[in-house]
Amino acid sequence: MKYKTLLEAMGAIEDERMVDSEVIFSAFKEGIEKAFRKHVRCPEATVRIDVDDNDEIRIFQVRTVVEDVDDDEIEISLDDAKEKNPNAQLDDKIEDEVSITEFSRSEITVVKNVMLQKIKEATKQIIYDEYIDKVDDMVTGTVESVEDKYVIVNLGKTLALLLKADQIPFERYKEGQRLKVVIKSVNKDSKSAQVLVSRASAVLVKRLFEISVPEIFDGTVEIKAIAREANERTKMAVYSKNPNVDAIGSCIGPRGNRVVTVIEEISQKNNVASHENIDIVEWNPDFIEYVSNVMKPANTVAVIPQSAGSLLIVVEDKDLSVAIGKKGINARLAAKLLDKKVEIKTVSAVEEMGIDYVEMMEQFKQQQQEKRLALEKEKLEAEVLKQQKELEEMNAKYQDVEEFDPEFTKDEQGRDLESYEDEDFVEKNENNPEKAETLKAKEESEENVDVAVTEEVEEEKPVKKKAKLQIKATDYVSKYEELADAKKRDTTATVKKKRKAKEEDQEALEIKEKLEALKKQQYEIKPEYTEEELDEFNNPEEEHWYDDDEDVDYDQYDEFYDN
Numbered sequence: 001m002k003y004k005t006l007l008e009a010m011g012a013i014e015d016e017r018m019v020d021s022e023v024i025f026s027a028f029k030e031g032i033e034k035a036f037r038k039h040v041r042c043p044e045a046t047v048r049i050d051v052d053d054n055d056e057i058r059i060f061q062v063r064t065v066v067e068d069v070d071d072d073e074i075e076i077s078l079d080d081a082k083e084k085n086p087n088a089q090l091d092d093k094i095e096d097e098v099s100i101t102e103f104s105r106s107e108i109t110v111v112k113n114v115m116l117q118k119i120k121e122a123t124k125q126i127i128y129d130e131y132i133d134k135v136d137d138m139v140t141g142t143v144e145s146v147e148d149k150y151v152i153v154n155l156g157k158t159l160a161l162l163l164k165a166d167q168i169p170f171e172r173y174k175e176g177q178r179l180k181v182v183i184k185s186v187n188k189d190s191k192s193a194q195v196l197v198s199r200a201s202a203v204l205v206k207r208l209f210e211i212s213v214p215e216i217f218d219g220t221v222e223i224k225a226i227a228r229e230a231n232e233r234t235k236m237a238v239y240s241k242n243p244n245v246d247a248i249g250s251c252i253g254p255r256g257n258r259v260v261t262v263i264e265e266i267s268q269k270n271n272v273a274s275h276e277n278i279d280i281v282e283w284n285p286d287f288i289e290y291v292s293n294v295m296k297p298a299n300t301v302a303v304i305p306q307s308a309g310s311l312l313i314v315v316e317d318k319d320l321s322v323a324i325g326k327k328g329i330n331a332r333l334a335a336k337l338l339d340k341k342v343e344i345k346t347v348s349a350v351e352e353m354g355i356d357y358v359e360m361m362e363q364f365k366q367q368q369q370e371k372r373l374a375l376e377k378e379k380l381e382a383e384v385l386k387q388q389k390e391l392e393e394m395n396a397k398y399q400d401v402e403e404f405d406p407e408f409t410k411d412e413q414g415r416d417l418e419s420y421e422d423e424d425f426v427e428k429n430e431n432n433p434e435k436a437e438t439l440k441a442k443e444e445s446e447e448n449v450d451v452a453v454t455e456e457v458e459e460e461k462p463v464k465k466k467a468k469l470q471i472k473a474t475d476y477v478s479k480y481e482e483l484a485d486a487k488k489r490d491t492t493a494t495v496k497k498k499r500k501a502k503e504e505d506q507e508a509l510e511i512k513e514k515l516e517a518l519k520k521q522q523y524e525i526k527p528e529y530t531e532e533e534l535d536e537f538n539n540p541e542e543e544h545w546y547d548d549d550e551d552v553d554y555d556q557y558d559e560f561y562d563n
Helices: 003-017 021-040 078-084 105-134 202-212 247-252 254-266 287-294 317-324 326-338 347-352 357-398 423-431 433-454 479-520 531-538 554-562
Strands: 046-051 057-066 075-077 093-098 138-146 150-154 159-163 178-186 195-198 221-229 233-240 277-282 300-305 310-315 341-346
Touching: 021 046, 021 057, 021 105, 057 078, 075 078, 078 093, 105 178, 138 202, 159 178, 178 202, 202 221, 202 233, 202 254, 221 247, 221 326, 233 247, 233 287, 233 326, 247 254, 247 277, 254 277, 277 287, 287 300, 287 326, 287 357, 300 357, 310 317, 310 347, 317 326, 317 341, 326 341, 341 347
Parallel strands: 057 075, 159 195, 233 277, 310 341
Antiparallel strands: 046 057, 057 093, 138 150, 138 178, 150 159, 178 195, 221 233, 300 310
């Protein structure tokens, strides 16, 4: 068999199944080995496959040299081995070439089945590795086939299965239609399709909002919880990390275009009667306020916790139908958002049961407040522990730093860096007479200028000194000390800042109180005018000096002030 022919077949399989050629060739060798064992009817027989210089695939049976032969398919006697190889010794391996043409049809079928199985397993592993990290991600696929209980969707690299339970009710599909779906699960052990997708999942609505709303994409607005009943209603709780950004308004968009885009994608375009509504509520860290937002438009009077993680929500008598919703959909979505079992009752029903919902509500508020304070305390303690750990790690990192060695102030020859002159500089100038004369002339001219100006004679300097390197052990500050000082300065600055802010708030409060006190007082303000002004008011028709200047161009004054 030509290896080139096998390579061409492997290339076609590699392009179609995305399987590496090495995996295919390994499957081929394993198939040949199993087929040969079936041919010689020995499950322990050994085969070696090699490719010679002529690009031919050669098969060799490998046997071990022994004194007494028990099985001639895996062992060979020493005398027979020396006939094949005069240098053969005990425990050596003797190879005999086998022709693949000796295999029967059933044995060749074994090779084919082994290769198909190995290629199928490799393909499954490749698809599993490709899509396992994409679970809950939204992808776009094309409808390949429409069946009664499922739809096959082509995702490009594999075919996915859209089951009936994961389809939007009353939604129709046709071959070639492009759909946005969410990858629900990936399984490499199943015999059928590996990838399951969904259009009825609430994650699909979440992903659509993430690509439609920039504030969600950049993390300013966060989707805290979402619940959906496909083709009926979706309820979503959002929260804005920036107090200046409206979470609900961001999701709705200008004129509602963002939420309309999502609704059009999840609603059946062929069926006009089908229309899924989306309710967007604001998430609140206060659980009671959050429950009130979830139950809107119903007015929540009280929230009472019960056993087994359930809640009793008390609403006004007139709001009971609104709180439950059509066919109980609002109550089911609220239970999913709150992740609790919800029981809704009216005020009159609770009073008839003899439940003091007002007192129980206050107790629940107190518990929530204590729980919130405990969480804040835990966060602070965790932050303190984290800072202490960082400080300890920093201390351990720099504890081995040696103190500054005063000997560092000396060079390799032991000369003092603070006082010695650069002898190399002097030697270089001495070796260059012209440069030395130039430096000397320059120094003499500088001395003459100094004498003329100051009328003082200074000592002659042979060579201009180099800048001194002043390094002292007492000036050395370790990195740890710098970080500690910076931390201390930051803490002091923070305390001062808080104190200053507190003083400013106090001053603002005092000013506000004074203004309120002034507003309560009633003042009767009477204007005061001079006699000339009173005459002018009494005689409005009297001519004035500015009435005579009719030719005055007032526009030029306006232009002057504008400039």
